[in-house]
Structure formats: C-alpha cells, structure tokens
Amino acid sequence: MTNLNTIDPAAVTGGANIEINDVVIAKSSIIIRRFLRNRTAVVGLAVFLALTMFSFLGGLFTSWDKETIDPFNIGMPPSSEHLLGTSQAGIDLYALTVEGTRISILIGLVVGLISVLIAAVYGCTMAYFGGKVDTVMLFILEALIMMPALLVVAVATSGGGNGLQQSLPSWLLLIIVLLVFSWMGTARLIRSLSMSLMTRDFVKAAQYMGIPPRRIVWRHLVPNIGSLLVLDITRGITGAILAEVAFSFIGIGIKVPDVSLGVLIGQATSQVSTFPWMFWVPLTVMFLLTGSLAMMNDGLRDAFDPSSSSVGRAKRGGPEKSEPGKTHEPAGKKTP
Structure with missing residues (x-):
C-alpha cells in the first residue's frame, strides 16, 4: 500500500499507472487532477x-x-x-x-x-x-x-x-x-x-x-x-x-x-x-x-511536472494525519 505523500516523482513520469491506497490510478487521471487543481x-x-x-x-x-x-x-x-x-x-x-x-x-x-x-x-x-x-x-x-x-x-x-x-x-x-x-x-x-x-x-x-x-x-x-x-x-x-x-x-x-x-x-x-x-x-x-x-x-x-508544487498537494485523510515534529503512539502507552 502506497501513501499519496510518499510517491516517488519518477514513478509518475515513468509508469502508466500509480497505486495509491490499493487503488490504481492512471497517469492521465493524475495529470488531469493536477491540472484541475490549478485555478x-x-x-x-x-x-x-x-x-x-x-x-x-x-x-x-x-x-x-x-x-x-x-x-x-x-x-x-x-x-x-x-x-x-x-x-x-x-x-x-x-x-x-x-x-x-x-x-x-x-x-x-x-x-x-x-x-x-x-x-x-x-x-x-x-x-x-x-x-x-x-x-x-x-x-x-x-x-x-x-x-x-x-x-x-x-x-x-x-x-x-x-x-x-x-x-x-x-x-x-x-x-x-x-x-x-x-x-x-x-x-x-x-x-x-x-x-x-x-x-x-x-x-x-x-x-x-x-x-x-x-x-x-x-x-x-x-x-x-x-x-x-x-x-x-x-x-x-x-x-x-x-x-x-x-x-x-x-x-x-x-x-x-x-x-x-x-x-x-x-x-x-x-x-x-x-x-x-x-x-x-x-x-x-x-x-x-x-x-x-x-x-x-x-x-x-x-x-x-511531478516536482512542481505550484498546484498544491493532495490532502491526507484519516486519523493518521500528524503535524511536523510529532509522532503517534498506540493507545494505552505513555512515553516515560
């Protein structure tokens, strides 16, 4: 399973399809989505x-x-x-x-x-x-x-x-x-x-x-x-x-x-x-x-251009979203 924010930019340009969260997305669909995010x-x-x-x-x-x-x-x-x-x-x-x-x-x-x-x-x-x-x-x-x-x-x-x-x-x-x-x-x-x-x-x-x-x-x-x-x-x-x-x-x-x-x-x-x-x-x-x-x-x-950030980044969903510098730990455990 591949996370959206950890995709290798070379994979977007070199492969025909990208797998994100067990869903295969065609390269053309990724390009269209990036284009539509550019107002x-x-x-x-x-x-x-x-x-x-x-x-x-x-x-x-x-x-x-x-x-x-x-x-x-x-x-x-x-x-x-x-x-x-x-x-x-x-x-x-x-x-x-x-x-x-x-x-x-x-x-x-x-x-x-x-x-x-x-x-x-x-x-x-x-x-x-x-x-x-x-x-x-x-x-x-x-x-x-x-x-x-x-x-x-x-x-x-x-x-x-x-x-x-x-x-x-x-x-x-x-x-x-x-x-x-x-x-x-x-x-x-x-x-x-x-x-x-x-x-x-x-x-x-x-x-x-x-x-x-x-x-x-x-x-x-x-x-x-x-x-x-x-x-x-x-x-x-x-x-x-x-x-x-x-x-x-x-x-x-x-x-x-x-x-x-x-x-x-x-x-x-x-x-x-x-x-x-x-x-x-x-x-x-x-x-x-x-x-x-x-x-x-x-x-x-x-x-x-997969390295371009002018169109923003896709949002991460779910409870795993974290802020920079913070880590998530399993429930019931405390850091000494």
Whole structure:
C-alpha cells in the first residue's frame, strides 16, 4: 500500500499507472487532477472554450452578418441595434468579430496540431534511423530554418490574384504557409530527446524482437515525449494566432473579404481615436485568446511536472494525519 505523500516523482513520469491506497490510478487521471487543481489554468481553459463557442455560435444571437450593410448606421458606436457598433462601411462589428475570432481560432488549432504532428514524425524518424538518413534530414531541416518566412508569406498571399490566390481562400493559403515554417524548431528538440530514448533498454529490446520501425516510433518514442508535444500544441496555437494577427496587420496575411482579428485590428489602427470601438473590441478578444492559452500552458507544464508544487498537494485523510515534529503512539502507552 502506497501513501499519496510518499510517491516517488519518477514513478509518475515513468509508469502508466500509480497505486495509491490499493487503488490504481492512471497517469492521465493524475495529470488531469493536477491540472484541475490549478485555478489559473482552469480559468484559462474556461475562457478559451467560451471564445471558441462564441466564434461558432455567436452568429445565432444577431440578425446581421459580415456582408450586410446598414446604411442608416455607418460608423456608429455600440447601441441596442448593434451591440458592438458598426464599421465605417456600416457592417455590424459583432458579426465581424464572430467571424474574425472563428478564423483566428481555426488557424491556430490547425497549425498548432498539424505542425506538432509533423515535428514528432520528422524528429523521431531522424533519431531512429540516424547515420546518413539523419544527416540528410537534418540538412533539409536547417535549410528550411534559414528560409525567410516573411518573404515567403508575402509572395504566397500577395500574388496579384494569380495562381493559388484565385483557387484558395486567403486564410487557407496562410495556414499552408504557416505549416511550412512552424514545425522545424520543435522537430530539432524532439530529435534530441528521441536520440536519448534510443539508448533505453525497452527500445533496444523492441529492435531485437524485430518490431517494425513505424511501430517503435509510434509506440515507444512518441508516447515518451507526450508531455512535450502537449505543451508544444498550446504554444503552437498561440504562435499561429499571433503570426496571423501580425501578418494580417501589415497586409500580407488574410485578405478582404475574409475577416480575422488581425484584419480588424489593422483596419482600425489608423482611426483608433475616431472609432475606438472598432480597435479595442478585436484587440480585447485577441488578448483574451492568447492570455487564456498562456494560462493553460502554464497549468499543463505544472501538471506534467511531478516536482512542481505550484498546484498544491493532495490532502491526507484519516486519523493518521500528524503535524511536523510529532509522532503517534498506540493507545494505552505513555512515553516515560
């Protein structure tokens, strides 16, 4: 029988299950409990889920959309008819914010998830095969890192209406370009961690048993760097959202008629003193979005780190609870 306060931290990271008071608790359950004890992380998760629901369901609470113009309310502040006001073209800002938030979250989720998946496969493959395969793949990785991402984004999204610009929406084209440049740093880190895992006995045993490389990578390497991958997903989502806002702000990201938070902020920057609601509404949504992801990332980091005490300790129950410096003795016996 194992007491909760005497668990070896290495057991939490190395084993799949932990036995506490004769009850086997899965490692995933321990991580979830530690995450939920972090109030800041829970608040961040609640804010992110609320913004996600707002982006997909917020259009149901208004009769306006991003294309309908109200000629009688052009550049008007928030009112009962337009909850967040209207733009200079007379378009409801609430509808624009819903659409822009959805596009920004969609870009963040797709880029954050797929880039980490690409990095995991690429980095683990380099570490597993090594030798010439590792040399060639590392050369390709370093070449991609040296490419000027800003220039590539500008050329891909501002081609004068030719090629891909005519067949793909600007937000989808931006996702493709961001995917090309967002996985390389993570892949290098995963390669280093996977190379250390290749020296472990369980990996060598799997190789001696003739298990295919694909199964070794997916069953032994990837799960052992799962905590890093989860943290990189939240960081990747945040980075993709900030990249979209930055590129759209300078005019090389999302293009009109597509809408995003970066487009709304960029359009209102020059007139922030005249139409402040057009600037502060999307900027506030962006801060809430990136701030909630940062709080979630901190909570996940502490949840995966068994040595962290920022989320507190589990309470001990029962009559065996004691104070520091005091000992319990059987009833009926006295210390001379």
